[in-house]
Amino acid sequence: MSTRLPGSREEDAWLSDEQLDKCALAESDDFQSPVPTRMISNGEYMPYPQTQKQQRVEVRIKELAASVSKQLGVSRRKFLASSGGMAAAFLAMNEAFGSEFFKVARDEMFEPDAHARGAPPKDLFVFDTQTHMNRSSQNSPNGLRALAQGAGSASTSAGFSVNPFNPGGALDELGSPWAQWNPALDQLPNVPDEMHLVRYVHQLFLESQVTVGILSAQNVGTVPIGPGLSRPPRNMSESLRYTFITPEQAVAVRNFVNGTAGSTRLLAHGYITPGIGNLHDPVFGDYMQWQIEHYQPDAWKGYNIFPGAKVDLDPESLMRVWRLDDVDVAYPIYEVIVKNKHQLRKHPGFFNISIHKGFSPNPPDDPQHGNPVDVPEAARDWPELNFIIYHSCIRPSFFMLDAFEEIKSGALRGGVPDITWTSEFLQLAAPHKNVYAEIGSIFASTVVTFPTVWAHIIGQMLKFVGEDRILFGSEAVYYGSPQWEIEAFWRFQIPEEIRKRWGYPALTERAKRKILGLNSARLYGLPTATKDEHEHEHDGLYRPVPANYESLIPAQLKTLLEFPGYTADNMSKMRQRYVELGGDRTNTRYGWIRTRT
Numbered sequence: 001m002s003t004r005l006p007g008s009r010e011e012d013a014w015l016s017d018e019q020l021d022k023c024a025l026a027e028s029d030d031f032q033s034p035v036p037t038r039m040i041s042n043g044e045y046m047p048y049p050q051t052q053k054q055q056r057v058e059v060r061i062k063e064l065a066a067s068v069s070k071q072l073g074v075s076r077r078k079f080l081a082s083s084g085g086m087a088a089a090f091l092a093m094n095e096a097f098g099s100e101f102f103k104v105a106r107d108e109m110f111e112p113d114a115h116a117r118g119a120p121p122k123d124l125f126v127f128d129t130q131t132h133m134n135r136s137s138q139n140s141p142n143g144l145r146a147l148a149q150g151a152g153s154a155s156t157s158a159g160f161s162v163n164p165f166n167p168g169g170a171l172d173e174l175g176s177p178w179a180q181w182n183p184a185l186d187q188l189p190n191v192p193d194e195m196h197l198v199r200y201v202h203q204l205f206l207e208s209q210v211t212v213g214i215l216s217a218q219n220v221g222t223v224p225i226g227p228g229l230s231r232p233p234r235n236m237s238e239s240l241r242y243t244f245i246t247p248e249q250a251v252a253v254r255n256f257v258n259g260t261a262g263s264t265r266l267l268a269h270g271y272i273t274p275g276i277g278n279l280h281d282p283v284f285g286d287y288m289q290w291q292i293e294h295y296q297p298d299a300w301k302g303y304n305i306f307p308g309a310k311v312d313l314d315p316e317s318l319m320r321v322w323r324l325d326d327v328d329v330a331y332p333i334y335e336v337i338v339k340n341k342h343q344l345r346k347h348p349g350f351f352n353i354s355i356h357k358g359f360s361p362n363p364p365d366d367p368q369h370g371n372p373v374d375v376p377e378a379a380r381d382w383p384e385l386n387f388i389i390y391h392s393c394i395r396p397s398f399f400m401l402d403a404f405e406e407i408k409s410g411a412l413r414g415g416v417p418d419i420t421w422t423s424e425f426l427q428l429a430a431p432h433k434n435v436y437a438e439i440g441s442i443f444a445s446t447v448v449t450f451p452t453v454w455a456h457i458i459g460q461m462l463k464f465v466g467e468d469r470i471l472f473g474s475e476a477v478y479y480g481s482p483q484w485e486i487e488a489f490w491r492f493q494i495p496e497e498i499r500k501r502w503g504y505p506a507l508t509e510r511a512k513r514k515i516l517g518l519n520s521a522r523l524y525g526l527p528t529a530t531k532d533e534h535e536h537e538h539d540g541l542y543r544p545v546p547a548n549y550e551s552l553i554p555a556q557l558k559t560l561l562e563f564p565g566y567t568a569d570n571m572s573k574m575r576q577r578y579v580e581l582g583g584d585r586t587n588t589r590y591g592w593i594r595t596r597t
Contacts, residue, residue: 013043022596023047029593033061034080034089034183038593039176040151047594051175053096060092068109083115084108090491097173099495101451102488120209120490124513125528127520128213128482129354130390130440130473133200133253134244137562139192144478146190147398148444150180158190166399172449173404181448182484197561198550200477201257205265205545208476208483211517212526212542214267214299216354217250219243220306232307232318236273236281239308239319247271251295252560260552263543267524270297272353274322274329277310279336288336292343298524299352300337305360305369321368324355324378324387334382341384348525351385358391358421359398359441370395372425379432386523388436388471392461393425398441400450407456416463416502417456426464433469436523437461439515440473447488455494459504467511471520489516 004010010020026040037058041047050058061080065088069079079085087108094100108115120126146160155161162169163178171177180186184207193199204210221242222230233239240246247270254268270291284290291297302308309322309329322329334353343350363369372393379387396402407417414427422442429435439458446454461470472489474482494507505511521528527541546552 015041015043015046019046022594024593024595026593031058031062032077032080033058034086037061039178040593043156048169048171048175048177049594049597051171053173053175057089057092057096057174060095061088064088064091064109072110083112084110087115087118093174097451099452099455099497101455101492101495103491103493118491120486120516124209124486124490125517125521126208126210126212126486127472127517127524127526128204128210128474128476129388129438129471129520131200131204131213131215131476131482132195132218132244132478133197133215134192134195135246135249135561136192136196138195138244142190142192142195144398144475145185145194145480148181148479149185149188149190151178152186154185154188154190160190163399165397166401170399170401172399172401173452174449176449179449181444182480184484185480188480195477197253197553197557197563200253201545201549203477203481205257205261206547207481209486210476210482212265212267212521212524213476214269214524215245215250215253216301217243217247217269217271217297218245218301218303219271219273219308220303222307232320234316234318235283235310236278236287237283239273247291247295247297249560251297252557254298256553256557257545257549260549261543261545263541264526265542265545267298267349268295269299269301269354270295271308272300272302272333272355274302274309274326274333275311275319276328276332277312277314277317277319279332280313281310282315286336288333289340292336292340296343296347297350298347299349299354301354301356303356304367305356305363323367323374325367325374325381330378331381334378334385338382338384349523352388352523353385354388354390354438356390357425358394360395363395370421372421372428375425375435376428376432379429379435383434386434386436387432388438388523389425389429390438390440390473391442392437392439392457393421394442394457395420395422398445400446400453403446403453404450407452414464416460419453419457419460422457423460426460429469430464435465436469436471436519437465438471438473440475443472443489444475444479444485447485447492451492452498454492455498456502456504458492458507459494459499459502462505462507462511463503467505467508467514468519470511470515471523472516486516 037054038050039047065076065079068084069076087104090102090104094102104118108118142158143164146155146158147165149155166177169177172179204213219239221239223233223238223242224230250268254266257266258264273287279286281287304321307319307321310319311329324330358370360369365371367374370393403419406419411418413423416423442457443454474485476482490512494504518528
């Protein structure tokens with residue numbers, strides 16, 4: 001008979017008594033690391049025992065913390081909650097991985113100023129070329145937030161008891177099936193409001209160093225026809241009704257942010273809507289031209305893998321997937337963009353075409369689902385257009401075990417490890433100066449969990465397309481504020497043994513500045529700030545978004561974004577309470593840890 005007390009953590013857990021005997025409360029562990037060093041279960045599944053690599057990381061962090069805290073005259077707990085504790089974690093991870101993936105110096109454990117010297121500089125110009133938010137009636141994709149947040153109460157409350165992109169429990173390079181990518185997400189609720197306007201603005205402009213971002217309009221909607229079932233849309237009206245955010249909404253957010261800041265802080269995409277049917281829509285007529293005349297987008301976003309191409313004039317036919325080099329489906333859309341070249345005077349990025357390629361679930365090996373073979377011909381035929389390939393065609397899902405196994409397999413393409421679709425894309429793109437590689441999600445999903453994979457991807461990007469044609473994108477706010485990605489990218493370096501073996505160029509600070517912002521600034525015709533924006537020493541080119549931005553949201557924008565009851569302040573207040581808990585970062589995590597086998 002169970003002796004669990006009513007209302008206790010043990011009663012709430014789904015673990016058996018036998019399983020509970022092998023576990024302990026996570027918060028009872030006297031070592032709370034800045035970076036998790038063991039799997040933590042929320043009580044719905046049995047946690048994995050700590051792996052050997054995780055043990056080595058923990059032992060090394062403890063050794064460093066004991067030594068440095070004694071020299072500093074502070075408690076070990078206080079040290080671990082400081083920037084020095086985070087530096088110790090980076091050092092220990094480098095040792096465990098056996099490579100210098102993260103640029104971190106020992107003196108960063110002792111001096112906050114030293115830590116600041118290794119952090120992204122204040123004068124860094126950051127252009128986030130891939131950001132997302134949802135209209136208020138859209139409540140997904142919370143799975144991406146859960147993926148980055150890791151195991152715990154927030155993920156469980158959102159309906160995720162295991163890694164949504166690794167349900168089989170495979171282990172990453174440090175031996176975790178569900179690592180936390182972004183420590184700032186610890187204990188933040190995984191709720192729809194985190195993806196809506198108020199939190200989007202806060203995370204992008206108040207919690208990060210992003211100077212300018214671009215908001216993607218996402219034509220990825222399908223029409224629901226029953227529980228778990230949907231069909232492609234028949235026309236633009238159906239498509240717009242079920243997308244995460246429309247061009248009209250994205251442009252309205254752009255106008256609001258720039259209006260409150262008094263400067264250009266946000267750009268907005270329009271939809272690429274291929275096919276003759278979208279040029280003769282029953283409501284909009286030529287929908288591409290409609291967007292230009294009514295919304296004036298800064299650039300364009302398209303999704304090969306979602307059904308957005310209306311290839312005939314039959315009102316009952318369904319939209320379908322498409323490819324970039326289809327002369328009957330895609331080329332007429334390029335013609336519409338080019339014939340409106342006068343838009344370049346006001347929107348210098350108007351000829352930039354951003355295409356989602358990759359991360360396609362169980363994809364066929366074709367261009368409609370991510371294979372890059374349609375890129376070269378489109379780039380040759382339309383030299384005036386810039387083709388920005390989002391995700392650089394990565395084929396594996398967001399848990400990069402497949403790419404890691406491909407690297408270990410020894411299979412080569414062009415003399416380097418063959419990472420499916422991405423290696424091929426980079427080599428096909430090499431001779432085409434109007435093709436760009438974008439790093440959204442492939443960086444976030446590898447730098448913490450599979451840093452070897454990221455070392456090869458960025459190495460191949462530098463080798464084949466060069467530092468002038470790589471663009472930073474974070475996919476904020478799905479993974480929280482992009483600041484953690486900015487900091488990780490600035491600190492990352494390709495280990496010398498990998499670089500020399502495969503002939504990869506060094507990831508220099510000059511290259512990092514280009515990738516993080518200067519390359520996109522050139523593509524979008526923007527000036528680049530050279531001073532900290534808060535010092536106002538660059539003639540106010542990029543003024544801060546005001547802290548009271550929420551109170552300035554007009555009713556018209558709330559109506560357009562479908563705010564339910566105009567209740568937009570709950571999450572910002574929750575975040576404020578979280579920040580006010582005590583000043584120092586808390587490393588405490590709640591759940592169950594495995595203490596016996």
